[in-house]
Amino acid sequence: MSSVLYDIPGPRAKRRNILYTLGFLVVLGALAWWVLLGLADKGQLEWSKWAPFVTDSRVWTTYLLPGLENTLIAAALSLVIALPLGAVLGIARLSDHSWVRGAAGTVVEFFRAIPVLILMLFANAAYAAFSDISPDNRPLYAVVTGLVLYNSSVLAEIVRAGILALPLGQSDAARAIGMRKGQTMRYVLLPQAVTAMLPAIVSQMVVIVKDTALGGAMLGFSELLASVRPMSANYGANTIAGFTVVAVIFIVLNFALTSFAARLESRLRQGRKSTGAVVAADAVEELATPGEHVGRKPEPPERS
């Protein structure tokens, strides 16, 4: 109870807070009761609809696990391909040559302004028209392509933010000992920037995992969300149960990634060996929208 927004509750405030608590619980309870009644009314609470998740391993081996596997494969492929592309784009945006900067900037702004679903739909149709990828594999290719186009732009901004977060003294020192531009980038800036942007990259993983579900809904990619429909068709229309389980899997997976990103961030901020430069895990939302969000923080005044 150490918030600055309210006083430490006295006897009257304590009584009032208990009243609020009870009122809130009543409202929540009424809402939950209404939902449960609705579910029971439609027969969605019957044990036979939920039991398969515990008693029948085929639910997992035939539907959910292969779906989860495809989700993870698509997400991992997208990250692995988008990382080097993003690094190249991000470094290009810091180039000394204005035409390189401009070209990379245009690419980054373009792909951040467009919904990832539009990119996936385009990739899907383009593979159908201009390549001989089999229709079975096409959804995976389309999902990964859409995600790579979008996320390499976001990762480019993360890389740029990571490099700009380093203290100016780092590149000054590199120049002072006679390193060339490329050497400064490779031996001094990038290695430190990679550490600084780890939280943001892990946080972007969550976005990638979430976006794979788009392929399931719109392109027929057989990932985790898409596994609900065939499963509920075979297990007595247990749609609600199926959605609940799939949602829980997504929450657990993404919550683990989010917590990992937060732990990385706090370790980096407290780290004694590094410069303390970090791209925050929650900066990715900002870096994913078009517009200029990256800047060098003003240097602290020099001590003499």
Added chain:
Amino acid sequence: MFDFLQGYDVLGAFWTTIQLTVWSAIGSLVWGTVLAAMRVSPVPVMRGFGTGYVNVVRNIPLTVIIVFTSLGLFQTLGVSLGADTFDVINFRLAVLGLIAYTSAFVCEALRSGINTVPLGQVEAARALGLSFIQVLTLVVLPQAFRSVVGPLANVLIALTKNTTVAAAIGVPEAALLMREMIENEAQLILISAVFAAGFIVLTLPTGLFLGRVGKKVAVKR
């Protein structure tokens, strides 16, 4: 060159996108503010609910939420939100899903805004004897809103892009029309360019305009 556009209501589809964006933006601003107020309130149960809601919703794919509103809420539980034609039902369900998802991000943006309000402001308000609700609505939130116009603009742009997910439950917005046109017409590149341009027109000016507004209204400290 652009005769493939004939017979398709591209502007109408983008109008639906805009409507989805506006209704969801209003709804999630309201619900997100309520959630943010809960997260800083003196009542532990409300704080727990706010934190739980944000952590759960942010980690579920929007697609799962939107598809659930149709398959779960409507087709299984019969929730039709007071509409009787499929188009209207799907539109309202999509708005509901978008509000549920986006409000978590609005809440987080606002909470970071609340943290920028200097301690002295709150202490002065409490010294005057204002209650928690008064501190929040008269002193803290007005200053917090002014400092989060920029972050909220990012949420709005993300929301505009996210409305395409409504295509998954058949709301006739831009992405759904794009898929239909790609299937029926040959000019893949041109069609994609038209829709890409449409979204750039929607998102870039919003960002520029609100970014400028944000700088102007932010409390100078």
